[in-house]
Each structure stands twice: as C-alpha cells, then as structure tokens.
Amino acid sequence: MTEESSGDCALVRRLRSYMDINPDEVAALLSAARPPLAFEAREELIRSGDSPPLFFLERGWALRYLPMNSGDQQIVQIILPGDIVDGAAFLPEARTVAAVRCATSVLARPFDPAAFRALIRDFPTLAKAFWLGVMLDENMLLEHIARLGRRNSAEALAHLMLELHHRLGRIGEVQDDSITMPLSQNDIGDLLGITPVHVSRTFTALRQTGLMDMDRPSVRFFDIPRLKRFAGFDPAYLDIMPAP
Amino acid sequence: MTEESSGDCALVRRLRSYMDINPDEVAALLSAARPPLAFEAREELIRSGDSPPLFFLERGWALRYLPMNSGDQQIVQIILPGDIVDGAAFLPEARTVAAVRCATSVLARPFDPAAFRALIRDFPTLAKAFWLGVMLDENMLLEHIARLGRRNSAEALAHLMLELHHRLGRIGEVQDDSITMPLSQNDIGDLLGITPVHVSRTFTALRQTGLMDMDRPSVRFFDIPRLKRFAGFDPAYLDIMPAP
DNA sequence: CGGCCAGTTGATCTATTTCAAACAAGGTGG
DNA sequence: CCACCTTGTTTGAAATAGATCAACTGGCCG
Numbered sequence: 001m002t003e004e005s006s007g008d009c010a011l012v013r014r015l016r017s018y019m020d021i022n023p024d025e026v027a028a029l030l031s032a033a034r035p036p037l038a039f040e041a042r043e044e045l046i047r048s049g050d051s052p053p054l055f056f057l058e059r060g061w062a063l064r065y066l067p068m069n070s071g072d073q074q075i076v077q078i079i080l081p082g083d084i085v086d087g088a089a090f091l092p093e094a095r096t097v098a099a100v101r102c103a104t105s106v107l108a109r110p111f112d113p114a115a116f117r118a119l120i121r122d123f124p125t126l127a128k129a130f131w132l133g134v135m136l137d138e139n140m141l142l143e144h145i146a147r148l149g150r151r152n153s154a155e156a157l158a159h160l161m162l163e164l165h166h167r168l169g170r171i172g173e174v175q176d177d178s179i180t181m182p183l184s185q186n187d188i189g190d191l192l193g194i195t196p197v198h199v200s201r202t203f204t205a206l207r208q209t210g211l212m213d214m215d216r217p218s219v220r221f222f223d224i225p226r227l228k229r230f231a232g233f234d235p236a237y238l239d240i241m242p243a244p
Numbered sequence: 245m246t247e248e249s250s251g252d253c254a255l256v257r258r259l260r261s262y263m264d265i266n267p268d269e270v271a272a273l274l275s276a277a278r279p280p281l282a283f284e285a286r287e288e289l290i291r292s293g294d295s296p297p298l299f300f301l302e303r304g305w306a307l308r309y310l311p312m313n314s315g316d317q318q319i320v321q322i323i324l325p326g327d328i329v330d331g332a333a334f335l336p337e338a339r340t341v342a343a344v345r346c347a348t349s350v351l352a353r354p355f356d357p358a359a360f361r362a363l364i365r366d367f368p369t370l371a372k373a374f375w376l377g378v379m380l381d382e383n384m385l386l387e388h389i390a391r392l393g394r395r396n397s398a399e400a401l402a403h404l405m406l407e408l409h410h411r412l413g414r415i416g417e418v419q420d421d422s423i424t425m426p427l428s429q430n431d432i433g434d435l436l437g438i439t440p441v442h443v444s445r446t447f448t449a450l451r452q453t454g455l456m457d458m459d460r461p462s463v464r465f466f467d468i469p470r471l472k473r474f475a476g477f478d479p480a481y482l483d484i485m486p487a488p
Numbered sequence: 489c490g491g492c493c494a495g496t497t498g499a500t501c502t503a504t505t506t507c508a509a510a511c512a513a514g515g516t517g518g
Numbered sequence: 519c520c521a522c523c524t525t526g527t528t529t530g531a532a533a534t535a536g537a538t539c540a541a542c543t544g545g546c547c548g
Contacts, residue, residue: 049480066390069476074390088379088484091372097383097481121365128335134378135332139341141385146310146318148392149437152503184526193393198504200528216526232313236293237341240332396535429495442536444496460494 009033009109010171011056014082017170019129028123032115036107045108046086046100054089054113057081060106061182064098065190075191076144077137078103078183080167087134089113104182132240139237148193151232153202156192158231161212161219166235178220253277253353254415255300258326261414263373272367276359280351289352290330290344298333298357301325304350305426308342309434319435320385322347322427324411331378333357348426376484383481392437395476397446400436402475405456405463410479422464 012029015021021029036058039045046052048067057079064077064086076098079085085108088096092113120127143163147156161181168179183191185199192199207213211227213220221227228234256273259265265273280302283289290296292311301323308321308330320342323329329352332340336357364371387407391400405425412423427435429443436443451457455471457464465471472478 066386068390068394069478070394072394074393076386076389087382090375091379091484094376094379094484095480098386131334132338135335135338138331138382138385141382141389142310142320142342145320145385145389145392146312148389149318150312150314150316186526195505196526197506197528200526201504204528234313236339240335240338428493439537440494441496441538444494445536448496 010058010081011109014171015126015129015133018132019125021125021129025123025126028119029126032111032119034110034112036109039102039106039108041102041104041106043102043106044099045102045106046096046098048097048099049095050099051092051094052086052089052096052100054111054116055085055108056111057083057085058107058109061103062100062106062108063103063183063187063190064100066098073190074193075187076141078164078191081171083137084133087137090117103187135240136238139240143237153192153194153198154205155231157188157199157202158206158212158227159233160188160191161214161221162224162228162231162233162235163238164219165221165224166238170238177222177224178218180217181214181219182217184216254302254325255353258415259370259373259377262376263369265369265373269367269370272363273370276355276363278354278356280353283346283350283352285346285348285350287346287350288343289346289350290340290342292341292343293339294343295336295338296330296333296340296344298355298360299329299352300355301327301329302351302353305347306344306350306352307347307427307431307434308344310342317434318437319431320388321381322408322435325415327381328377331381334361347431379484380482383484387481397436397438397442398449399475401432401443401446402450402456402471403477404432404435405458405465406468406472406475406477406479407482408463409465409468410482414482421466421468422462424461425458425463426461428460 009030011033012021012026015029039060045055045062059081062079062085063075064079065073065075067073079100085100086096086098088094090113120130140163143159147159151159161179164181165174165179168174173179185203186196189196189199194202203214209230211221211223211230213222253274255277256265256270259273283304289299289306303325306323306329307319308323309317309319311317323344329344330340330342332338334357364374384407387403391403395403405423408425409418409423412418417423429447430440433440433443438446447458453474455465455467455474457466
C-alpha cells in the first residue's frame with residue numbers, strides 16, 4: 001500500500017471537492033505518486049527556464065512569479081495544497097518561464113510524469129478532473145488580470161483576500177470567517193503590482209472600514225457580503241462545476 | 245474531401261509552425277472540423293456564462309474579456325487566426341466567465357467536441373501540440389499580468405505591440421517590420437487597464453522616441469532591438485519549443 | 489450639410505510612488 | 519542580560535503617472 005487508501009493526499013482531496021472519483025481512480029492516481037519532498041520557506045521550487053518536475057503541493061503555500069529584468073518580480077499565482085505547481089511539467093521537453101518559490105515551509109509531492117500522462121489517457125474522469133483544474137487556474141489568472149487592470153488597491157486587496165478565503169474554504173482551512181495568510185506585505189505588493197508601503201496604507205484603510213482586519217498571519221472578515229460588493233467579487237470563476 | 249489536403253486551415257498552419265504533423269494527423273484533424281462561420285466586427289462570439297462552442301479562429305481578430313460589474317471591461321486575451329477561442333469548450337458542461345467579441349470581421353471554424361476529444365486521446369502528437377498551445381496561451385496571460393503589474397503605460401504598450409509582432413510573424417502576417425493592427429485605442433485601453441486618452445498620449449510619446457510609429461491600422465517598428473530593451477520584451481515565453 | 493466615431497490636446501485632480509525615518513519582534517553573539 | 523542586526527510594518531512629506539472633464543479635430547457616411 002503506497003498511501004492511506006482513503007487518499008491522504010491533498011491532490012485527491014481537492015479533486016474530490018469538485019468531482020466524484022471512485023476508489024479505483026484514487027488508487028491509480030496514488031500509484032503514480034512518489035513520497036513528498038520537504039522544502040524550506042524562501043527555497044526555490046522551480047527556477048525560470050527549468051524543465052519543471054511534476055509536483056503537486058501537499059502542504060504549505062508557494063508563489064509562482066515572473067522575474068523581471070528590472071530586478072523585481074510579478075507574482076502571478078498563489079499555489080495552495082492540492083494545486084499543481086507548474087503545468088508545463090506535462091510536456092517532457094517544455095521549459096517554463098515562471099519560477100516558483102516557497103512562501104512557507106512546504107511539502108511537494110512529485111508524480112511520475114509518464115505514469116501521470118497514462119492516467120490522463122486511460123481514466124476519463126481523471127482527465128476531466130485534471131482539465132477542470134487547468135480551467136480553474138486559468139480563471140484565476142483572468143481575475144488576477146482584472147484585479148491589476150481594473151481595480152484600485154483597496155478593491156484589489158479585498159478581492160484577493162476573498163479569493164483566498166474561498167479557496168481555503170474548499171480545502172477546509174477556514175475557521176469562522178478568518179484565514180491564516182502567511183504572505184508578507186512585500187509578497188502582496190508583488191502580487192498586486194503596488195509598493196509594500198502602499199500595501200500597508202491600503203490595509204489600514206480597509207481596517208478602518210470595519211469590513212476586515214488582519215494581523216499576520218491571520219485575516220478576519222467581519223462583513224463578507226459587503227466586502228464582496230465593495231471588491232466586485234463574484235465566486236463564479238472558482239465554481240466552474242456545480243458541487244457534487 | 246473535406247478540405248485542401250495541404251491543410252488550408254489556420255489551426256493546422258499554426259500547429260505546423262511549431263510541430264511536425266504528418267498527413268494522417270492533418271486529415272484526422274480536418275475530419276473533426278466543420279465549415280467556418282462568419283461573424284461581423286463587434287459581434288459577440290461567446291457570452292459570459294455560456295457553455296462555449298469549440299471554435300478555432302480562421303480569419304480576423306477577436307478579443308476575450310471579463311465584463312466588470314462597474315460596466316467597463318478588462319480584455320484578457322487577443323485571439324488571432326489558429327488560436328482556440330475558449331478552452332472551456334473541452335468540458336461539455338463547463339461554463340466560461342470570459343466573453344469573446346470580434347474586433348474585425350471573423351471566420352470561426354467549429355470543431356465537433358467529441359471528435360476532437362477523441363483525436364486528443366488517439367493521436368499523441370496532436371495531444372502534445374494541443375497542450376503546447378494551452379501552455380503558450382497561459383504564458384501570454386502571465387506576461388499580460390506582468391505588463392499590467394510591473395510596467396508603465398509606455399513599456400506596456402511597446403511590449404504588447406512586440407508580442408503582436410511576434411505572433412503575427414509566426415503566422416506570416418508581418419511585412420518588413422510593420423503589422424496591421426485593427427484595434428482601436430479604446431480596445432487598447434481595455435487591454436492595458438488605462439484610459440483611452442492616456443493611450444493616445446502614450447502613443448504620441450512612443451512616436452517621439454522614434455522607436456515605432458502607428459496610424460491605424462498599421463504599426464511600424466523602426467528599431468526593434470532598442471524597443472525590446474525599452475519594453476523588457478523577451479520572446480522566450482512565445483517559443484516554448486525549439487523550431488522544428 | 490449634420491452627425492457620429494476615433495483620436496488629439498489642455499487643465500486639473502488623485503492614486504500611488506518615492507524617499508526617509510521610525511518602530512516592533514526575533515535572533516545572535518558578546 | 520544587553521547590544522546589535524535583520525526583517526516586516528507603519529507613518530510623513532514631496533513628487534509623478536495616470537485619471538478625469540472638457541473641448542476640438544478630422545474622417546466618413548447618410
């Protein structure tokens with residue numbers, strides 16, 4: 001037995017949260033999994049230009065970003081447990097442009113690429129679940145674009161926190177309207193394309209509206225409906241499929 | 245015979261520009277294709293919330309965008325001949341969040357979704373080519389994020405034009421360092437998250453540097469190496485695979 | 489001719505940046 | 519235990535990129 005048959009694996013838990021996966025499929029999936037690897041906070045999981053390994057995040061937070069030639073960086077994606085670290089790993093020869101670093105200490109579970117591709121070929125349900133994940137990731141990129149292009153800093157920050165609230169809720173990491181959010185204000189600046197000092201000012205402005213509060217690493221939501229209206233947050237993009 | 249066997253189909257031409265596809269595969273691909281449909285400029289190809297049809301663009305330009313509840317919109321992707329219009333079409337039940345409208349008059353080629361999925365299952369080369377296209381599209385989204393988050397309007401505009409130059413070059417639509425770019429300054433504002441008046445000012449500023457010039461619908465590049473340096477443009481993200 | 493659309497230009501206003509300083513928490517070495 | 523350093527956050531004052539509002543231009547079409 002490679003793992004608990006119930007699937008003590010963040011990827012399996014995540015897939016199950018939006019698809020019906022039968023025990024055969026879980027077993028097949030786990031047979032392609034290798035034991036998780038541990039990484040420290042700030043460690044690089046993938047470097048820009050790598051031909052990346054096929055990792056799924058098991059525990060912790062990671063950040064996918066584009067290094068800019070000006071020296072700074074633009075974070076493009078927050079990787080949570082159950083997420084694939086870099087989809088380019090499907091194409092054996094492909095190189096990736098985005099780097100990934102750990103925001104916290106992390107457990108990453110490598111999969112055997114060839115075995116994984118065989119699974120996708122042989123199990124239609126897994127193929128569908130996997131493609132669904134790709135679409136979800138794309139939707140998050142699209143909303144990130146809209147955050148950067150069409151929202152001011154307060155709206156963008158609130159929108160980002162609501163997205164995290166929603167995603168963490170799906171993997172069971174929300175305790176009564178507050179989340180654990182390990183990112184620094186520096187990271188958030190790199191996410192939203194604003195300076196860290198402005199992140200701080202924006203946080204205090206939001207705090208003063210009474211809609212949410214945060215002191216690292218916890219973010220508390222006081223009035224989610226009103227915050228959603230303020231940020232223009234509609235979770236439809238995170239719920240492509242109706243719940244099972 | 246459904247089509248010229250040489251593949252007079254933008255999708256086939258595009259795939260061939262970065263992969264070796266043999267005649268059997270071309271024939272299989274064309275067998276899933278249906279005759280193209282014509283649309284007018286400004287017509288909606290896909291509406292937000294649709295379960296979208298499986299279209300590949302045959303001719304013309306289309307824009308994929310998120311309608312914002314404030315009434316305006318954020319364009320997230322420029323769709324050129326050979327591009328898939330909305331990848332969500334692979335999942336029969338999936339709904340899309342982004343809408344697509346025609347920027348010019350357009351020919352869109354519908355594919356039979358079930359037949360197309362069968363192709364992906366049965367022809368590894370097509371599957372690979374298709375997944376490569378998905379990765380390319382993702383890379384363009386990532387760079388779009390970096391444009392919005394980490395570049396000022398002049399750099400962003402130059403970067404966007406260089407991306408179009410590169411993409412159009414690949415499908416044979418560049419005549420000696422100038423391209424035909426049918427987008428209005430309004431569209432470009434919706435792309436870059438700036439106001440149309442600022443697009444106009446940015447265009448004249450760029451014109452005065454002598455690096456490029458434009459009067460609709462043509463954009464001319466005078467000094468591409470210098471412009472690339474100015475915009476921080478590195479085409480690596482558009483060239484995942486080495487040329488065949 | 490009149491009207492509409494796309495682009496330009498000017499003047500003012502505002503969100504965000506930049507630069508600078510200060511503070512708190514935690515870790516390390518004396 | 520204290521001095522000291524680093525990292526993350528806060529606050530202030532000045533500078534700037536881009537927004538806003540408004541007016542004007544030049545096609546183009548009926």
